[in-house]
Amino acid sequence: MNKGRVLITGAAGFLGSHLCDRFINEGFEVVGMDNLITGNLENIEHLFELKEFEFYNHDVSKFVHVSGELDYIVHFASPASPIDYLKIPIQTLKVGSLGTHNCLGLAKAKNARIIVASTSEVYGDPLVHPQTEDYYGNVNPIGPRGVYDEAKRFQEAMTMAYHTYHKLETRIVRIFNTYGPRMRLNDGRVLPAFIGQALRGEDLTVFGDGSQTRSFCYVDDLVEGIYRLLMSDYPYPVNIGNPDEITIKEFAEEIIKLTGTEQKVIYKPLPKDDPMQRQPNIDRAREILGWEPKVSRAEGLKITYDYFRSLPDEKLYKKEHNDFKDYIKK
Template sequence: MKNVLITGAAGFLGSHLCDRFIKEGFHVIGMDNYITGDPKNLVHLKENPNFDFIEHDVTEFIKIEGGLDYILHFASPASPIDYLKIPIQTLKVGSLGTHNLLGLAKAKKARILIASTSEVYGDPLVHPQTEEYYGNVNTIGPRGVYDEAKRFQESITMAYHRFHGLETRIVRIFNTYGPRMRLNDGRVIPAFMGQALRGEDLTVFGDGSQTRSFCYVDDQVEGIYRLLLSDYSEPVNIGNPHEISIKDFAEEIIKLTGTDQKVIYKELPVDDPLQRQPDISLAKKLLNWSPKIDREEGMKLTFNYFKTLSAEELLKSEHKNFENHIRN
């Protein structure tokens, strides 16, 4: 049985990865410090003999007993409400945390996959975005703490690959959604669904003409799994290329939820990307991967999950109190 360490294991995507690797016959070690992760995302694995959990901050020295075959680094705030509230922690997990995990991979002779993001492209001047595009990022803007953390993460990963011969993989994740997303985390899908379920009008920033491309979590996990087991070391886009404007998407949510709310408009945040669509030609060629779940099906599954949440959870404006985690 191969051993895999998954950081950010209590997060939305990390918890789904834990499920997938256990299903594939791996022994999974989950790691999270719960700064944005949620323990309930892993409660179903508590008694699983093929799952162990370590509560730990990856920016601190990491010690794992025994052998490791694979590491998946998914520890990072990933939503605007998080990385704007805890900017220094976001930078530290992308830099110090990544450095620690690359060192661990080197010591254990493990293959490591780094979770990067479409945000490395910034507000793109090329559309759709290919892996060869270097991006258009404001390094000192409020979103720079996340964008630059991820760009540095890619750089140091490739440095370890070239200098130490480390087996590395880099996935550039485009907007992903599904069950276990947090309501009100600043991302468009949980924000819209939370507003609809609470009977509030849906808030669109800007004029709503900006676009996004949404990938269902099962498709995303499949792409990540195939990339980890591939022989390709450079970044690969994994996302759904079906693009939609935010305004049209808000109307879709109103129709899906059967509510009669209207759409209201507010000022567009600084450096918010106007277009976001992955070119997945490389993933198709290398991994024989493309998304299978269309947005209509995926959104129904996601909405059914949000409908199971309690009234208290729906009314929360944030997942938890961050103050205990903010140090320097």
């Protein structure tokens, strides 16, 4: 049974590709869109043979047109790792502002409901712990992380403006640290960085003294929360993440135990504006969506480690190719 047609931006990325899978499995026709600046077509190549899936190689920061009807738009196009958004800061700001504006305009033209991917980074280095949706954050707009943090904060403001002024059906998901298969080993995020170092026989690098905390949510749980939020009637931001908090030092030790390696932990200076605490309060998700994470960190890490261990050796040392023309020539 066809449930409708959905546009997913950032479709070739880690989260975008899992969302494509979910919507296909739910019975939707999926239009994937990605400029492949950080996404990888290998994440969605299994979908290309399906009649329910089509793909556009396009930058949403430029005018977006999709022919035919659209029922939903899932706007997940954005660099999400520090390595990416520090390397391409202007593109990061543009996809959060111009890209969001274009997607909201398309949603208005198609009379489609839209969900936008915000982030726990809107809270900055929080002075409130755990973080609730009514906390406004502690963000440095001109620091190195500001290009990502402020892009997402502007994205939320633009989305609410369309909801208030144009009566557009909008949803905002604030995503906390997420992990699982299809993450890039070399994208700078803590979990793939640790596993990549372990697989390469390198010492694990902890920035600062390791007392800073993170809360890791397995991707299947996250996708379930996103799907429920999109299908709900709630227009305001909702935290989706796992409140099981752990220090980075403890997490590094978990990875060493998981991988059975003998590396030691080494320490380097903490990057500027790196958040010291990150833990979602998910009371709103529990109350409105009936959602909470089901996959334990031990279970999710085992699946993720097995995925990374199955990758060819060149993936451990080289960045993935993201060029669409190179892919087509294969």
